[in-house]
Amino acid sequence: MNKIYEALKNKKAFIPFITCGDPDVATTKAAILEMVKNGADLVEIGIPFSDPTAEGVVIQGANIRALEGGITTDKVFDMVADLRKEVTVPLVFMTYANVVFSYGPEKFFAKCKEIGIDGIILPDIPFEERNEFLDISEKYNIDLISLIAPTSDDRIAMIAKEAKGFLYIVSSLGVTGTRSEITTDLNSIVKIVRENTDIPCAIGFGISTPEQAKEMSQIADGVIVGSAIIKLLKQYKTKAPSYIGAYVKEMKDAIL
């Protein structure tokens, strides 16, 4: 069994997201250490992309700040290699297809394995295009994580059957960002997922409060939070890690 599956199975997982290099790499590393110390079960690390079309304004801003700060894919790899000396929870990358493609998929996934990355989320690689990277990701044992959306309908079973690591269930239409309300019938989606796979599923997009996290954790195996964390980074900059630690603790406690 792989590490992601083990980390998420039979528990309620809290999965924080952070854009690497916003405002700088040292802050990202300190923030991830705080996340893990305060109960994060898996951490999603964003490799910045110039044009993140699946992101709302908050994470778009983080991508821009990180790139303006001089982040590159190689610097993200260096940060993760360094981080791996201190953390054991699964780490997954979240980025866009062109970042992987331009680096050279073989070289990219080999590097992921070398530094201890466990999976990757590519929001612009749907089921039909997963062969772009599937063979190479499997060669290096990196889970290519699939997403299911509120519009997936007849596609849910097909995606679930082939899922690796965990399934990322997109809670709402639109892009990432905090929402006051989530109206999608997630129970129905999760039911179809369960009928087709025993891979754990985590819900993301729009979740920011402990109440929402608790509600979502009753439906799925895990809760993913991004924009709320990025807002703390934007507000507190290099001083953000301790605030992020406190926030992760609050969220993790809510879903236990």
Added chain:
Amino acid sequence: MTDIKGRFGVHGGQYIPETLMNAVIELEKAYNHYKNDPEFNKELNYLLNDYAGRPSKLYFAKKMTEDLGGAKIYLKREDLTHTGAHKINNVLGQALLAKKMGKTRLIAETGAGQHGVATATAAALMGMECVVFMGEEDTIRQALNVYKMRLLGATVIPVTSGTKTLKDAVSEAMREWTSRIDDTHYCLGSVMGPHPFPTIVRDFQAVISKEIKEQILEKEGKLPDAVLACVGGGSNAIGSFYNFIEDKDVALIGCEAAGKGIHTFETAATINTGKLGIFHGMKSYFCQDEYGQIAPVYSISAGLDYPGVGPEHSYLHDIKRASYVPITDDESVEAFEYLSKMEGIIPAIESAHAVAHAMKIAPNMNKDQIIVITISGRGDKDCAAIARYKGEDLHE
């Protein structure tokens, strides 16, 4: 030219969020149904002819031909179609298709504003709601078109992310589409984005080359030696090329915006300077850095100021069926002035890129050879900006 997965060689595909997958699958099904539906085609042809003014003229540019002293030059006058550019061909097709699919709202991106104006026009005609995303930078460069879209009843949303130009307008329109799919069709303006858009837009624009072929055979009794068109995303170019692809003796030449030159960073000449990548739903050539970050491209022409190119053009380049040449700002402005003075036709600055290349090659060709240049749009929208480029203090 496409297989079932929407590939042109290695290019094309559907690199989009899962949220949009069923929407593009539904669109593909609807398109495959209606493209062969006699009633749909009858309605579309009526709109293209009686509303948009097709067929557009193929005009023999006698003075220009004599002045350049080489090949005979014909101009395909897309600038004379309703709304002043070829964009209307695609928009009428997509709007009619969207209406048949039960959609009540059109969203679109626009660079120079021509596609936005065309979409706003079709929405007004068909009683649909319309929202156009336009880079803030372009709303300033093309202020008149912003007013036109509002006059036609559309909402124009200035896009302030990224480079505030066409690329960002496309990203924002895609984001909007993921948030509202049920009643909304994304009326993409060029032969780009995820399958089936490159095929749909090409088919709706192919009327240009279909007409050129009929018109040139009638006037000259033979096919042209070269067809020239400007290329941003590449919709007027693919429309101009499509029915000549099998005619191997017809040279197909796309004219890219080189901006300040292909050896500078201020360029938008994708095929000449870009490399293979995945962005905006497709695999194709893109201007990007070594880590795959999309480059902030530049051109005087808002309509060509895009870091990618449609996948079928990338394929035509790969198989060497078409060639793609860079044309600088200076060359296009010179051609803009030249055609205005020589023929009394003010071309869009986008189209002037194709005119500029004809000015380079025509003198070296024989007098019995023929060049067709697609004048994709009219230049009224560009007059103030070109005047300022030439140092005049003119504001709209």
